[in-house]
Amino acid sequence: MLSFNNTKVSFSGKTDKDLFRSYWLFKFISYNWFVSMGKGLTTFALKLNLPIKRIIKATVFKQFCGGEDIKECDKTVIDLSKHNIGTILDYSVEGKEAEEDLDRCTTETLANVERAKADTNIPFCVFKVTGLARMALLEKVSAKETLTEEEQKEFARVRNRVAAICKSAYEKNVPMFIDAEHSWIQDSIDDLANEMMAMYNTEKPLIYNTYQLYRKDRLAYLKASFDNALKGNYYIGAKLVRGAYMEKERARAVDKGYPSLIHDTKADTDKDYDEAMSFCVDHIDRIAICAGTHNEDSSLALVQMMEKKGIKAQNKNIYFSQLLGMSDHISYNLAEAGYNVSKYVPYGPIKEVMPYLIRRAQENTSVKGQTGRELGLIMKEKDRRASVALTLVKK
Secondary structure, X not given: OOOOOOHHHHOOOOOHHHHHHHHHHHHHOOOHHHHHHHHXXXXXXXXXXXXXXXXXXXXXXXXXXXEOOOHHHHHHHHHHHOOOOEEEEEEOOOOOOOHHHHHHHHHHHHHHHHHHOOOOOOOEEEEOHHHOOOHHHHHHHHOOOOXXXXXXXXXXXXXXXXXXXXHHHHHOOOOEEEOOOOHHHHHHHHHHHXXXXXXXXXXXXXXXXXXXXXXXXXXXXXXXXXXXXXXXXXXXXXXXXXXXXXXXXHHHHHHHOOOOOEOOOHHHHHHHHXXXXXXXXXXXXXXXXXXXXXXXXXXXXXXXXXXXXXXXXXXXXXXXXXXXXXXXXXXXXXXXXXXXXXXXXXXXXXXXXXXXXXXXXXXXXHOOOHHHHHHHXXXXXXXXXXXXXXXXXXX
């Protein structure tokens, strides 16, 4: 029986020193006041160019990121591969709007495709459309507002960046995730993703759109996307996530005076997530699924769905995925059991990836039970190792 309680397997990729660092990191970020204070102080220190990068890199950066550039991620790729876990390199520089920055992100993503083409340890690549386009432009396109002549040219450049990345992924046979983002820009992202799937998924699922199941409308949208794919004779790539912008989504709904798109309860989100997995498994001949989840119940549910349908653990159309530095008990135990598993491995210059790192700290603080679960498993493994060491001494 698959179990996520085997901490020997869960932390087989961590040395005692790694475990010690992880323990204190999760211990600190379990306090809301520490995360809030740390966010402000770190941002302030980086703006003043104070010498704190070394501290950040040795702690929170080391826990959640692979390195500052692609080459520096090599060690993480190799270490994960020793446990049959793939790497998804994610250039996590955010919030840029200058054309040269958007072009730089495109170039970096293309470099990831090149890195992945001959390495089975990198089963996917990924990009965010906001890495290639201004947020305000995507919002205007999603709202179906009339673009100025200059904005039309600007959006054409965005489409060209997306097309260049997906074309390269197709030519090099590297599956590509297009991440989901805020609801008020998601329509423009969906349109680009659907266009790319129709163009490059005619033989097999290669380009993946991302479906955020904390939204009330996404299960229906997934099914509608499948129907459109059948009519267009192409395959669907579906990365399923719960969602990462709940507080912002709800706050904006209140501010703008429209009903929140986010499910009222976690139970409703869980229900839609599991139904989305079931729908994909039922149509696995036409849909490839990546279950991006830190939820133990959903991970087990997908395993059970596969067993019920007689789908082998190594079926190339089904992957599990978690973020680097989180939920290793899910990732490592699934991989040990023979399932396809990958870790999202963010990278980039320390100063540039701070928004990502702050979100990880806030997520572990705000998600009920997340930090307690991580800490509990780490403590259990520390006790297990201490017991083993004591037994060896007695011998």
